[in-house]
Amino acid sequence: MRARMIAAVVMGVVLASVVPARAAGPGSLPYLPIHFGDAPLPVARPLNLRVTFAPTDRLASLVTAAPPQTSAPDRPFEYSDGYRTRAKIHKLSSWVMLPLFGLEAYLGQKMFNDVAEATDGHRTLHRSVAWGIGGLFAINTVTGIPNLVEQRRDPNKSDRTLIHGVLMLVADAGFLTTALTMPNSRTAAGLEIYTPKKNQHLTIAYASVSLATFSYLLMLFGK
Numbered sequence: 403m404r405a406r407m408i409a410a411v412v413m414g415v416v417l418a419s420v421v422p423a424r425a426a427g428p429g430s431l432p433y434l435p436i437h438f439g440d441a442p443l444p445v446a447r448p449l450n451l452r453v454t455f456a457p458t459d460r461l462a463s464l465v466t467a468a469p470p471q472t473s474a475p476d477r478p479f480e481y482s483d484g485y486r487t488r489a490k491i492h493k494l495s496s497w498v499m500l501p502l503f504g505l506e507a508y509l510g511q512k513m514f515n516d517v518a519e520a521t522d523g524h525r526t527l528h529r530s531v532a533w534g535i536g537g538l539f540a541i542n543t544v545t546g547i548p549n550l551v552e553q554r555r556d557p558n559k560s561d562r563t564l565i566h567g568v569l570m571l572v573a574d575a576g577f578l579t580t581a582l583t584m585p586n587s588r589t590a591a592g593l594e595i596y597t598p599k600k601n602q603h604l605t606i607a608y609a610s611v612s613l614a615t616f617s618y619l620l621m622l623f624g625k
Contacts, residue, residue, distance in 0.1 A: 488545035569617035576610030
């Protein structure tokens with residue numbers, strides 16, 4: 403029994419000499435040496451950490467202090483009464499454009515395919531529809547160009563209107579060229595003499611109709 407007590411005392415003295423006790427302050431750990439082979443490597447005790455929490459009302463103020471950024475609203479632009487009147491005339495007259503194109507293409511292609519169909523009646527009707535298309539484009543040009551100029555001052559304008567106007571002006575020039583290349587023979591048999599001119603007339607006419615139709619649909623369905 404006495405031997406056990408002596409052994410315990412000796413063990414306590416040995417441990418006390420190997421691991422010296424240090425006063426542990428709040429938030430600190432004791433100094434523990436770690437031995438790797440013969441060289442002791444001390445492990446530094448961790449730093450004291452303190453975590454604080456902001457008051458609830460302060461968190462709420464931080465959340466509401468910075469509102470989300472929104473883009474500036476578009477500046478309003480007031481169009482003139484003349485612009486509105488011209489736009490109404492322009493839109494109403496445009497509704498007859500495609501029917502006139504269809505009728506003119508039917509009459510012209512019919513006479514192109516068979517010279518026997520180039521009767522005086524067909525010629526007169528074909529020419530009348532052509533004059534109708536010319537008058538329509540004259541009205542739309544007179545109403546469209548001033549509105550296009552006025553719209554350029556609108557900061558919220560769309561480039562689609564400018565593209566539409568440019569394409570229609572090109573189509574205007576195409577229809578004028580179509581009229582200038584019209585075969586001038588007055589008999590069905592005489593049309594065969596002007597076959598090259600007839601082909602040129604038909605090609606320019608279809609190109610102008612296609613360009614004008616695309617420009618029209620761009621304004622009708624474009625966004």
